[in-house]
Amino acid sequence: YELQVSDGYEVGRVNGLAVMGEDSGIMLPVMAEITPTQSGGQVIATGQLQEMAEESVQNVSAIIKKFSDENISEKDIHIQFVQTGQQGVDGDSASITVATAVISALEGVGVSQDLAMTGSLSVRGDVLPVGGVTHKIEAAAKAGCKRVIIPQANEQDVMIEDEYEDMVEIIPVSHISEVLDVALEGEAETDSLVARLKNITGSALQDGSVAGPSSPSPQ
Amino acid sequence: YELQVSDGYEVGRVNGLAVMGEDSGIMLPVMAEITPTQSGGQVIATGQLQEMAEESVQNVSAIIKKFSDENISEKDIHIQFVQTGQQGVDGDSASITVATAVISALEGVGVSQDLAMTGSLSVRGDVLPVGGVTHKIEAAAKAGCKRVIIPQANEQDVMIEDEYEDMVEIIPVSHISEVLDVALEGEAETDSLVARLKNITGSALQDGSVAGPSSPSPQ
Amino acid sequence: YELQVSDGYEVGRVNGLAVMGEDSGIMLPVMAEITPTQSGGQVIATGQLQEMAEESVQNVSAIIKKFSDENISEKDIHIQFVQTGQQGVDGDSASITVATAVISALEGVGVSQDLAMTGSLSVRGDVLPVGGVTHKIEAAAKAGCKRVIIPQANEQDVMIEDEYEDMVEIIPVSHISEVLDVALEGEAETDSLVARLKNITGSALQDGSVAGPSSPSPQ
Amino acid sequence: YELQVSDGYEVGRVNGLAVMGEDSGIMLPVMAEITPTQSGGQVIATGQLQEMAEESVQNVSAIIKKFSDENISEKDIHIQFVQTGQQGVDGDSASITVATAVISALEGVGVSQDLAMTGSLSVRGDVLPVGGVTHKIEAAAKAGCKRVIIPQANEQDVMIEDEYEDMVEIIPVSHISEVLDVALEGEAETDSLVARLKNITGSALQDGSVAGPSSPSPQ
Amino acid sequence: YELQVSDGYEVGRVNGLAVMGEDSGIMLPVMAEITPTQSGGQVIATGQLQEMAEESVQNVSAIIKKFSDENISEKDIHIQFVQTGQQGVDGDSASITVATAVISALEGVGVSQDLAMTGSLSVRGDVLPVGGVTHKIEAAAKAGCKRVIIPQANEQDVMIEDEYEDMVEIIPVSHISEVLDVALEGEAETDSLVARLKNITGSALQDGSVAGPSSPSPQ
Amino acid sequence: YELQVSDGYEVGRVNGLAVMGEDSGIMLPVMAEITPTQSGGQVIATGQLQEMAEESVQNVSAIIKKFSDENISEKDIHIQFVQTGQQGVDGDSASITVATAVISALEGVGVSQDLAMTGSLSVRGDVLPVGGVTHKIEAAAKAGCKRVIIPQANEQDVMIEDEYEDMVEIIPVSHISEVLDVALEGEAETDSLVARLKNITGSALQDGSVAGPSSPSPQ
Numbered sequence A, B, C, D, E, F: 001y002e003l004q005v006s007d008g009y010e011v012g013r014v015n016g017l018a019v020m021g022e023d024s025g026i027m028l029p030v031m032a033e034i035t036p037t038q039s040g041g042q043v044i045a046t047g048q049l050q051e052m053a054e055e056s057v058q059n060v061s062a063i064i065k066k067f068s069d070e071n072i073s074e075k076d077i078h079i080q081f082v083q084t085g086q087q088g089v090d091g092d093s094a095s096i097t098v099a100t101a102v103i104s105a106l107e108g109v110g111v112s113q114d115l116a117m118t119g120s121l122s123v124r125g126d127v128l129p130v131g132g133v134t135h136k137i138e139a140a141a142k143a144g145c146k147r148v149i150i151p152q153a154n155e156q157d158v159m160i161e162d163e164y165e166d167m168v169e170i171i172p173v174s175h176i177s178e179v180l181d182v183a184l185e186g187e188a189e190t191d192s193l194v195a196r197l198k199n200i201t202g203s204a205l206q207d208g209s210v211a212g213p214s215s216p217s218p219q
C-alpha cells in the first residue's frame, strides 16, 4: 500500500511523523473524533501507545480542556494513531499532531493534508524540541507533503539532502497557536481560533524563553 | 460442528472473518445486544480480545456514540465474539463487523446472513485496509456466503482460486455507511440509517483520500 | 461428602455440570442472590472464575439486564459457584446455569433440583455448543439427576453408556427460554416468564440458524 | 502472649478458627465496625486476605446487604482479621464468623465470647462444609471456649480427643440464622433478628437439601 | 541530620516508632492534614507503605470515619510517613500514631512533641500488641522523648537498659481514647474528645478482654 | 540544546533541580496548568514519575487543595516534568518546585525565572531536607540562575566551589510560604498569597521545630 497525500483539507485528520529504527522516518496519520460520553467524559487514545505517548496525550488534554468552550465533561475525545500495528507508538513528538487533530474535530475546521508536523508540547502550549527531525522531514517530502512544521528549537538540527530541499517548506514554530495558524482551513475562522488559543495561554507567549533541557526525547 | 450460513436476516449478528495461522481463514460471527446499564453505560466485549482487538472496539465505539440517538449513557453495549475459545481474538480487522452488529442491535434492523465482512475502521468511519483478504474470502465462500465486503484499499490484494470465483461476490467499500447499505434489511429503513451515518461523519466523505500506511495490520 | 440431589424446587440454586481432567464429569451447583447495592449495581461472581468464565458471566448479564423489570441499577447480582476450591472454574459452559439461577433469584421462582444443565449462551439468548457432554450427562446421572439439559448443537455428541440410558432424560435446547420452560416451578408463572424472555430476544428465535463455529470451547 | 477467652458478650467481635499447617488449629478473632462512608459504601477487609478469603467476604456481603435495614449505600463495612501477620488468611471457612461479626456491629448486639465457630456460607445463607474441623475444635477448647459451632455437613468428621470431649459443646448448624440464634446476646432481640434473617432467605430453608460437592475447600 | 525533639505541641504531627533490622529502633514522625476533596473523599497515605501498613491505615480510617463529626465525604485525609525513603514502611505498629495525627488535624488540637508512641489498633479502638517494644523505647529516649505510649499487652516485654530507665516514662494503654488523653493539648478540649471517642466505641470498653493471638505482628 | 535561563517572570513554570548519577546536578523545569475537568477533578502528573515522585505530588496536592479558593473539585491540575525522557523522575526533592508551579498557575502570578529551587515538603507545608544540595546549586549556577532556594535543614551541607560562590545567592527556607515570598512576581499580590498560605498552615509555623530524620531521601 502507498500512503497518498491529498490536496485539500480534512476534518480531524493530521499527518504526523515518526522515526523508525535509527535512520528513517515515516508518516503516521492521527485522527480524532468528539462524541457524547456514556459515563463521564474521557480521552481515549488507540494505536498501542506506550508510556511516554500516553503521557503526551495527557499533556495535550490540558490544552484541549482549556480551549474547549463546549461542556467537555459530557464528551469523549477519541484519538487514533492509524494502523500503527503491534509495535505501537512511543515518545511525545506527536503532541502537536494530536492537539491539531482534536481541535479540528472539536471545531469542525479542516486541516491541510499536504502538511506534516512533529513537535512536543508543554501543558501551557509551548512547542518543545524532538529528535529525528531530518529523517522526519525527508519522510514527509517522500510522501508528497509540501510543508513540514517543526519545533523552533530544532531549527539548527535540520540537515536534509539536496533532493528534498526544494520539495518541502520547513516551518519552525514555538507555540501551538502557530501550528493552528498554519494548519487550519479558512482565514477568518482560523484567526479567531488562534486568538482564542493565545488568550487562554497568554502569559506564556510574552518572551519566548521556554526551552527544553539538553537531552530531548528521542522520536 | 459445521457452521451453517443461513438465508435471511438476523438482528445483532454479523459474519466476521479472521486469519488462522499462515494460510487459512475462518468465519467468526460477532453478536451484539444493547441493554439497560447497572452503573453508567459501558462497552463490554467478550471473546478473549487481545490488545489490538480491544482498541478496535474503542474506535468503533466512537462511531456508535455519535450515531446513537438514544441516551447511550444509560445503555450497556454488549459485543460477543462467539466461541473464539482460549486463543481469543487479535487485530482490528473485525471493526466493521462489530460496528454493523451494534448498529443492527441498536436499531432492531436485521443483517444479511449470507454476507461476511472484514475491514478496519477509523474513528471517523473510513474503512481501512487489513491483511489476509484472499484467505478470508475463501473461508466465507466455503461456509456458503454469497457476498463478502472488503476494504477498497485491499481490492488489488484479492487472488482467490477459480473454484470460488463464481460462488462469491466481492464488494469493496471505503466508508462504514457503504457497509450498512449492503448489509442491512429493508430498503427504506436502511437508506435512512445510511443517511444519518453519512451526516454525522459528513466531511470525511468528500474526497476519499484517507488511506492507511504501507504496513497494514495483520489479520 | 456426597452431593445429594433432592426432589422439589429451590430458589436461586441450579445444578451445573463441569468436566474434570480428560474423562470425568462433576456436578457443580451455582447459587444466586439479588441484593441492594452499596455503590452502583454490579455483578459479583465468586468461585475463582478464570477469564473465560468471567466473560461467560458478562454475556449472561446482557440477558439479565434486558430481562429484569426491576431497577437493576440499584441491585447487586451475586453469583456463587459453590465450593469450587483453589482450582476454580473455567470455560463458558455454565452460562445457562448462571442465567437460570439469577432469573430464579430475581423472580423468586423455584428451580427443579433433580435437573442438571450445561450450555454456553450468546448475548441474545441462543444456546451454543459445549464440550464434554457425555461425561457431564453421566455425572448428572450418577448424582441422581433425572433430567439433563444440553445444547441442541451437541445432540449428536451424546454417547452415554447403557447403564445411564434409562436413568436420565436428555433435553436438547437452542434458546434460554426453553431452559427456563423446563427448569422453573409452576406452569403459569413459568409460561409468563418464558413469554417475557422470548419477547425481549424475539427476532433471534425465528429461524434457529445460529450455530457455533467448528471448534467449540472445551468444558 | 496468650489469647484469653472472656466470659460475657462483645459487640463486633467473634472467635473464628483456622488450620495451621497439617495438624493444628488456631483461634483467630474477627472484628467488624460500620462507619459513614467517604465516597460510596464499600466492604473493607484487612488481615492480608488471599483470593478465596476475599471471595468469602463478597459472599457474606450478599447476606449483609439483604439483611441491613439501614441505608447500606452510605455505610462502609470494616472487617478485620486481627493480627494475622504477613502470612494472612486464606480459604472461606471464616464466612459465618465474618457474617456474625458484621451483623453484631450493624445491630449493636453482643456476641458470646466463650463461643468459637467455623463454616462456609452460600450467598443465600446455607452453611457449607469446611476442612480441619477436629483440629479447630481442639484449638477452641484449648483456648477456653465452651462451645463451638460447626457445619452440620461436617458432623461426621469430628474426632476430638477424649481430654477435650467434656470441655466443649459442639453445635452443628445448616443456616446462618442458627448461628445467630446461638451467638447473639439477649433472647428477645436475637429472636427478632433470627426471624428477620429467616424471612429474607426464606425459601432456602424449606428442605435442607443444600450440600456441598465431594471436595470441600480446605481450611 | 539529627532529629530534634521539641517541647510543646504541634497540630497534625506525632512521633511514631519503628524497628530497623534486628535490634535497633528509630523515631519516625507521622504528619496528617485534612483538605477539601476533588472527586469524593479518600484517605491518601504516603511514605512507600507496604501491604500491612496500607491495611493499618484502612483500619484506622474506620475509627476516623466514626469519630468525625464533619462531613467526611467531602474531605481528603492526607497521612504522611515523613522521609521514610525508598525502603518505606511496613507493619501495623504505627496505627495509634496515625489515628492520633489525623484526629489532631481534624480537630486542630496540638499533640505533645516530647511523646512517642507505638501500637496496633482494632477497627473498634482496642490497642493491640506489637513487636520490638524495648528497642523502640530506647530509640525514643535517645531522641529526647520524655514519655512513650505502648500497648498494655506489651507491658511485660519491656526490658530497657538502666541508662534509659529514668529518662523516659512508659505509659501502657488498651484503647485509643487513652492515647488521646495522654497526647493531646488542653485539659478541657481533650476530655471532650476522649468522651466522644469513648461514646462511639462504648461497648468495646466494658471489660478489657480484647487481646491479640500468640503471634504478634513484628514491627 | 542549551537550556537558557531567562530574566523576568513566567506563569506556571519553575526551575527545579535534580541529581544525575553520583556527582552532577541538572536543572529540570516543572510546568503546571489548571483546567476544567471532564469527570471529577484530579491531579495529573507527567514525566515518567516513579513511586516516590508520585507520592511527592500527592503530598503537594494536600497543600494545593487547602490553598485553593476556587472549587477545586471541578478542576484538573496538570503537572509536567518537562522532557525528562525515558528515565523519568524519582525522589521527592521537587516538591516545593511543583507546589510553586501549581500555585502560580492557579493564581496567574509569575514565577522568577532566574531562580531555581530544591526541597521536600510535608503535607502541612514544612520544607524538609533533600540530598545532593551542592551539586544542584552548581547546576543552577552553570545554567545562569542567580538565586537558589534550599531547605534550611540542608544549610550546613552546602560546599560549592569558589567559582560559583559569587554567581549565585543561596536562600534557605523552612516553610512553603517562604518559597512563594521569594519566587512570585509583584510585592502586594505575593504578600497576600503568603499570608493566605500561612493562615491555612498557621499552627505549623510557630516554633520551627519540624525536622527530618537522619536519613534524607536522595535526589
Ligand SMILES: [Ca+2]
Pocket: A181, A182, A187, A190, A191
Ligand atoms: Ca492563516
Ligand SMILES: [Ca+2]
Pocket: A203, A204, A205, A206, A207, A208, A209, A210, F010
Ligand atoms: Ca514564554
Ligand SMILES: [Ca+2]
Pocket: B181, B182, B187, B190, B191
Ligand atoms: Ca440498499
Ligand SMILES: [Ca+2]
Pocket: A010, B203, B204, B205, B206, B207, B208, B209, B210
Ligand atoms: Ca476523506
Ligand SMILES: [Ca+2]
Pocket: C181, C182, C187, C190, C191
Ligand atoms: Ca412448562
Ligand SMILES: [Ca+2]
Pocket: B010, C203, C204, C205, C206, C207, C208, C209, C210
Ligand atoms: Ca436465530
Ligand SMILES: [Ca+2]
Pocket: D181, D182, D187, D190
Ligand atoms: Ca437464643
Ligand SMILES: [Ca+2]
Pocket: C010, D203, D204, D205, D206, D207, D208, D209, D210
Ligand atoms: Ca434448602
Ligand SMILES: [Ca+2]
Pocket: E181, E182, E187, E190, E191
Ligand atoms: Ca488529660
Ligand SMILES: [Ca+2]
Pocket: D010, E203, E204, E205, E206, E207, E208, E209, E210
Ligand atoms: Ca472489650
Ligand SMILES: [Ca+2]
Pocket: F181, F182, F187, F190, F191
Ligand atoms: Ca516579597
Ligand SMILES: [Ca+2]
Pocket: E010, F203, F204, F205, F206, F207, F208, F209, F210
Ligand atoms: Ca512547627
